[in-house]
Amino acid sequence: MLLLNRTVSPNSLRVFEVAARQLNFTAAARELRSTQSAxxxxxxxxEEQLGLPLFERVYRGVRLTDAGxxxxxxxxxxxxxxxRTLERLQQQHRHPRVNILTDFSFAAYWLMPRLPLxxxxxxxxxxxIMTNQGVLDWKDKEVDVAIVFCDEQTLANVPRLLPEVVFPVxxxxxxxxxxxxxxxxxxADAPLLTLTADQGQSWMDWPGYFQQRAGINHLHPSELTFNNYTLLLQAVIAGQGIGMGWRGLVDGLLESxxxxxxxxxPLxxxxxxxxxxxxxxxxxEAKQALQQWILTCAIQSTSMTPHRLAEGNPASTS
Structure with a gap:
């Protein structure tokens, strides 16, 4: 409230920002194409307008005070x-842009192959496309649409793109x-590759697979864990073990x-x-067009005939 009757020049704040970042008035002057005295x-x-010291003068430079x-x-x-606002406005003037936030695996194996269309x-x-492997947090980010692995309660309120359908690969x-x-x-005797859920995700894991498949507890196999599904699939491709495959993400790898x-x-x-x-x-219109296209692609991908599976069926406990 005390500053309402005082005028703080935006230019002075800009000069202050450069000087505080450089911690050297001469370097700040060079960046601003001005002079050290200015x-x-x-x-x-x-400092006079605020009534506060912002810098302490030290040898060959300056140092910020607590107020500074x-x-x-x-x-x-x-x-x-x-x-960011100016960039977004300029970008929208040139071409409308839509920002999508999702995880690495969905971006790599579902979204990217379809995006050229x-x-x-x-x-x-x-x-x-903005990616993150942990909990997807869009606060303080320029995000328009998020594609997130959701629990049942969340999916009751948002469009479902891919239902969880899993099988060993x-x-x-x-x-x-x-x-x-x-x-x-x-x-269970084979080396199983596990995707960790350190951030609280609720996707299918090996204990859940064994439990739902046969009503038995985990058989304590040897596991190698990853926090990145893309890396896990690379390990599976390299022959290091068996991983959990999600329909919609591994379809291309199965087809090839x-x-x-x-x-x-599949579960x-x-x-x-x-x-x-x-x-x-x-x-x-840009965001609506992208959302509608994603939903259409999801309907098409989930209605496809399941891939032919390999010989060997671990559906039995015998």
Whole structure:
């Protein structure tokens, strides 16, 4: 409230931001294409207006006071927000852009193979893909749409893209060397590759697979764990063991013969990937076009005939 009757020049704040970042008035002057004396004058004027010292003069430079550090954090955040807003406005003027947030595996194995079709249909729309392997947090991010692995409760309120359908997968060479896997006991004796859920995700894991398949507890197999599904699949392809395959993500690898599926009775759950509109008040044509295209692709992919599975059916416990 005390600053309402005082005028703080935006230019002085800009000079302060550069000087605080450089911690050297001469370097700040070079960046601003000004002079060291002009920078010093701006800082003195700002300190007088605020009634607070912002810098301590030290040998060959300056150091921020506590007040200076607090102001620097706020000014830097403010300028950053303005720059992002200006960039977004300029980008929208040139081409509308839609930002998608999802995890590495969905982006790599589902979205990216299909995205060229969307770009052919809508060449005027720019799509930016943002990925994260942990819990997807879109706070403080420029996100329009998120594609998230969801529990049953969340999927009751958002469109479901891919239901969770899982089955063991391995490389053909691994199957030839270690198979066939005719029952769950043989499967449990094989090296199993596990995707961790350190961030609280609720996807199917090996204990859940054994429990739902035969009502038995985990058979304590040897496991190698990963926190990245893309790396896990690379290990499966390399013949290091058996991984859990999700329909919709491993389809291309099955079709090409790079992987084979080991279960003729895939497990279904009520979980899956959902499409979340992060900016529901934004009804731009670009975002609506992308969402509708994603939903159409999801319907087409889930209605496809399941892939032929390899010989060997661990659906039996005998």
């Amino acid at each position: 920078v010093s004058q701006h800082i003195r004027t700002l 550090q607090a102001l620097f954090a706020s000014v830097r955040e403010g300028f950053s927000t303005m720059e 969307f770009r052919r249909l809508h060449p005027q729309i720019d799509v930016r 391995c490389s053909p060479a691994f199957l030839q060397e270690h198979g066939p896997f005719d029952d769950l006991a043989q499967l 013969g790079i992987l084979v599926a080991l279960d003729t009775q 279904h759950s009520r979980r899956g990937y959902g499409l979340i509109d992060i900016q529901p008040d934004d009804n731009s």
